Amino acid sequence: MTSATQHQHPAPELEPGKVILELRGLEKKYPGTHALKPVNLAFRAGEIHAIVGENGAGKSTLIKLLTGVMPRTSGDVIWEGEPVALATPHEAMALGINAVHQEVVLCRHLTVAANMFLGEENVRYGLLQQRAMVRDAQKIINDLGFNLPAHAMLGDLTIGQQQLIAAARATVRGTKFLIFDEPTAYLTRKEADQLFALIRRLKADGVTIIYISHRMEEVFELADRVSVLRDGTYVGTRNIKETDEAELVRLMINRTIEQIYHKDEFPIGKTILEARQLSGKGFENVSMTVREGEIVGLYGLIGAGRSEFVTTLYGRHAKSSGTVLWDGKEVHIRSEHDAIKLGMALAPESRRDQGLCLNLPVGLNLNLPIYKRISKNLLISGGEETKHAEQQIAGLRIKTAGRHALASSLSGGNQQKIVIGKWLNHGAKLFIFDEPTVGVDVGTKAEIYRLFSTLLSQGAGIILISSYLPEVYELADTLHVFRRGKLVATHGFHTASHEDILTQALAEKQEKPGGQP
């Protein structure tokens, strides 16, 4: 480990201590954009240092510079007192700098052990020492307190467990500096807790952790210090004990929380949809109504049955019992097609897997649900196609080179706008938004919430699924709490406290008889 380094240079605002990695004027320019303006920042050995900022604030650029994926434009990086080039990923890894990415980049068809040692296999006489590797991997996994078999196929594990393996993998290669890039985006709460335990353990072992997340509650739960980036500019660093969410949000976007959760009051109209004691795969006995001008929030942990409930409403899966009423009449929704014909629209949870055709143009994605309507005599009306696409791109302020650009070329927030925007021309009556703001920056969040108001003002109803309590708490007129496939509580707007709702969603121990609405 480093000896106490003396700073001769104008150092960032922190008292001298064990600085493991220091950035001095680190800067990155692309042709046309200044992705990262000169940053002075020091990371201390053994701290958990959160970095927050909107999409496009420069977080990814910073990670890429630190892991040697891209060369910097100018500035110095001082590692344990010595300037380093960080020109290649290999150099970064050799120093002990590693990263765990949001999406697991491992081989699903290999075993856990094979993945743990991928690239550094235990080989003797040219032969893999498989048994030894499984044994070693199992030991590491057990040491970390994960209850996972090292001989299992990685693909048989949940995404969350895979993420844990990816993190464990980083720990076996002498890592001193570990970057987590939104690691919990796809984790359940339990898995996230295991990951947090792992992170704390690494910290106790003296590893420096950079933790990047959109989720404020995680930052406050884990981090010692937090740095804020905005538009490629380093805004500042705070000790976590001396700041709060409101301040961080203000630093990130120059706006207050009230301005983000924008809620207009609309008259509640007649019932659009009613589910009566609906049961299906992953949920049972759920009853609720959605009315015109109403946001119905579904809160609960990931895996509590909320997504299953709405995808069943939407005809993706078959219900096992119960009835659905649309406009007061019983309906049988057997496919997505039926649901869409009634007037339902679903913006699914995963943009990448369910929401978008990434390698097709923005315009095609935006028009996909309405091609039938804009076709005349079998042919698509090109004028209509253009008009609808341009209208959404302008109206939602989708940042794109144009409607012909591929959806994959857009940032996450703008992709999410397409997922939502494709339904706006469809004239749907009931909109289902499943985690619409995951991985979306605060500015785009605010735009999406304003869009909700527009929909409500046109007499639509909204089902909003979120695992982020403030979101449903501030927006939903009616808030249903799900736990283990059951609807366990219902609240009006601000009629219960955060703590009560959290308890209802968590309460693993108090097993009440099921089925109470």
Add this chain to the structure above:
Amino acid sequence: MSTEAIPAEKPKRNYNALFGLTLLALLVLLWVLLSFSTSSFATANNISNLLRQGSMIAILAVGQTFVIITGGIDLSVGAVVGFATVTTAMLINSGLPVFVAILITLLIGVAIGLFHGFGIVKMGLPPFIITLATLTSLRGIGLLMTNGNSISINNDAFQEFSRGSFVGVPNLFWMVILVGVPAYIFLHHTRWGRYLFSVGSNAEAARLSGVNVQRTIYMAYTLSGLCAAFVGVLLASRIGIGNPTQAEGWELQAIASSVIGGTSLFGAVGSVHGPLLGAFILATINNGANLLNVNAFWQRVITGVLIIVIVYFDGLRRRGSK
């Protein structure tokens, strides 16, 4: 329809058009080179012959492209062609009117396509497997039906068709236009075409957007089967016999034409004019090699090398243009 009516796809179309142009340029270049290096290439006779040679693969490639755009593959088309020559021959010889025989053969192609759709959608089989199974079993069924013999077609008018021409262009090439124009409109100007692309790009996203994914898959394989059966009819007319072992390896030529024409085997990228040009480039290479007296064994090698070169350079250009 005016070009202004469909600007939604403009840069993509311009790009496609550009790509079509470079393929066209390649084709023209080959023709110019062959005209200079051989005396027999630039004769009306040879050009007609070349158009006939390329036409059937071109039609197969169009159907194949629909399937590949959805992210699938249809290995059965060669076998369907062979089988269709048999049914055409048998039905004509049984005394049915020619158009009825053709119609029934086309319906058989549709049925084979529906079967593929069923295997993929309902049985969950990979397209490669279900169409491979058809490839081998359809040849077997054809052999069983004919006892391994060729069936001569007793209808001169039917055979005359493939040899004839209309306003100086071989009838077989007119058939390419007959298939190509509706196929182009279908792929680029109807919603079904858009659905093919969306299913190939992300079937789940398409489904959640209200696209009937199953029907789209059925449609792609049905069209491919239909194109193949149609080619079978044309081949029967050209060779005057029904023989289930005909068109050996044509599925690979169709796939190669499609890929040379810019279709991505990963799905969601493809056109109609690309595969057509691809098919005639392949036909020109074979025709030219014949005229230049290149050893027939070497022709196969050259074709293979050219496929690699063309697709590699296309990939380079695409990456460069991003």
